[in-house]
Amino acid sequence: MRPGQVNEKLALVPDRLQELTATCYKAGHEVALSNAAVAQQMTAEEFELWHQTQDERYEFVDGFPQLKFASWDGTKMMTDASNGHNMIVSNVHAACATGLRDKSCRAYAADGKVRIPKGNIRYPDVSIDCGPFDRKASHLANPVAVIEVLSKGTYWLDQNRKLFEYQSVPSIQQILLLSQDEMRGQMWLRTPQGWAVEDLNGPEASAEFPPVELRFSLAVAYAGALEEE
Secondary structure (H helix, E strand, O other), X not given: OOOOXXXXXXXXXXXXXXXXXXXXXXXXXXXXXXXXXXXXOOOHHHHHHHHOOOOOOEEEEOOEEEEOOOXXXXXXXXXXXXXXXXXXXXXXXXXXXXXXXXXXXXXXXXXXXXXXXXXXXXXXXXXXXOOOOOOOOOOOOOEEEEEEEEOOOOHHHXXXXXXXXXXXXXXXXXXXXXXXXXXXXXXXXXXXXXXXXXXXXXXXXXXXXXXXXXXXXXXXXXXXXXXXX
């Protein structure tokens, strides 16, 4: 896009965000809309419209867009998931999709949108939804389980804030957190007494999801993801 030219997609975006973007382009700088938009808070509706114009995946946190994979490696900002992360996500999604075949629940990869009761919007690495299927809907109707693969850069966020947010969603019964760098994880399970956690370690350990009759081993989840050339 040339300086001074405004993306036609932005016709979908509220005027306030259009003006922010147009100002950036007219100044002759290819500034990402995210950098302009974070100067002012959005509503969830504005975020949804704005997100349709973006090439990268953002989550909606406290009224602002936030890159899904944004993390600090000590020297620079990282905005992409590693090959190891992507391999684990791919393996887990494939195991879930296969295990749920011919059942009423479905597995989604990172595009499954989960609405948090306090207003945030998250995209788990893998999610299982058991609500009515609506091909036109942009969010999950009844997520019962979410899975996040933890990297060093996002470990604190996923292990703490995101965990608490997922636990606040009434329909979510299980939360699986998997390490990106070694074959281990934690399975959080909602019980009548509160949330319980089970540590998973090694290839023989299995992640089990009784409500949807699904299970897979960590050996399956990590297949090919920890190998070094």
